[in-house]
Amino acid sequence: MVTHHAQPLVVTTRAHLARALAPNPPTSSAECGRTAAQTGHEAAVRPHSADGSAGRSVDNSSDNSVDGSGKAARAVVMTMGALHAGHLELVREAGRLADQVVVTIFVNPLQFGPGEDYERYPRTLDADVALLATAGADVVFAPTREEMYPGGDPIVSVTSGRIGTVLEGKSRPGHFDGVLTVVLKLLHLTAPDVAVFGEKDAQQLLAITRTVADLNVPVVVHGVPIVRDDDGLALSSRNAYLSAADRAHALALSGALLAGREAAASGRDAAAVRAAAEGMLAATPGVVVDYLALVDPTTVEDVPQTYVGPALLLVAARVGATRLIDNMAVELLAAPRPANPGGTQ
Structure with a gap:
């Protein structure tokens, strides 16, 4: 039996994202300011399952973000694209936790150092959106660098403190400052009740959890276990x-x-x-x-x-x-x- 999934609504600007997340959102990419021919993606509302979660959450939110069913109103999954089964598990978990799932796709230049793979990092938006449809994403926010950082790299950014100077932070100076800066921007733009992250990036997850707690950001940070291939290799x-x-x-x-x-x-x-x-x-x-x-x-x-x-x-x-x-x-x-x-x- 073949299961058909609705395509998520794809938006690329902050203004169109705000419209997509409004109480009465548009029902197509065209209504968000882009034609279907430009995006190739149409929107639809998808019912989410109410299965339990196997991940771990840190709650820094208020109780009014959860509806009568015990589910939150909105969850966000932040990615850089080039999606695989591990990302899709994050999206499915987000659907178990919330009625609306927003996925962001943005290759964030601030978290790449000199000589790293920013330029060659895979960018496969059409294939990613097709995969997200199978996992039940409702909205995909795929901004350009200029949309996220108008006028160039930000003057004000987040400092990750000691967590950002050891292990991964020592090997990649400035990496976690860039991660936390874009995470806070995306939390602000998507206004989720739950933010779902993979436990594969364990130090990153801790840095995000501490940032949300230290800055009193009203969101639940939810970690999902690593997804591995059959031979044990962590998906990446x-x-x-x-x-x-x-x-x-x-x-x-x-x-x-x-x-x-x-x-x-x-x-x-x-x-x-x-x-x-x-x-x-x-x-x-x-x-x-x-x-x-x-x-x-x-x-x-x-x-x-x-x-x-x-x-x-x-x-x-x-x-x-x-x-x-x-x-x-x-x-x-x-x-x-x-x-x-x-x-x-």
Whole structure:
């Protein structure tokens, strides 16, 4: 049986987005100021399922954002396009949480550093919109750089603080400042009750959560678990850059995280957990490690040797010419008590 999905309403300007999100929104792209021939996409209202959520939320909103069914009015999913199954799971989760789902597609120049892949980052809007129709998006906001940053890069931006200077922030200076600046702009423009993000970008999710809390932004930040291919590779738009050989080598990232998790589950300490993961990476050709860290998931600070409790094992590595990141939750257990050699109390 073939399931037919309505095309989401596609808008590219802030003014048209405001009209699309108004109480009585237009029913086509033409009514938002663009003809159907210009966009190729028509709008429709889609009923969302009321299934439960498997993700984790941090609530900084007021209760009036939720209707009588327990669902929020609007959720947003922010992307840079080049969508894959992981993005679509975010959209489906947003539909379980809210009556209206807005997806943003914007390759944000502020979060790319010199020599990174801003210019060659895949831009596949038509294919992305077709995929979003299957996942149930209602509105797609796909602005240009000029629309998001009129007059050039902003003079005022968000500073990510210490979270933005370690691990991914240390490797990519200014990255999180750029991320948080565009996230706050998009939250302002879309006015969601819930913002859905993937847990694959764990440090980014923490930075966004702290920003929303510290600045009293009235939105629920909801994290969704990593989506992986059958062989364990975390889904990423940058996987498209991998050759067949590179892709095989890239499996060392998830393999290393699993090795660390198994070490933790067997009662090994923090140093042994790191060593187990490092061993897997060192044994794989073509993988150049940027960082491997075992951190407190609430601060991204390294856990001490004697730490007991939940932790996050993160890795960033270059596989061939492609830089990939991954992470996995681990639970460090209390060290087993040594046996009494004398057999007495």
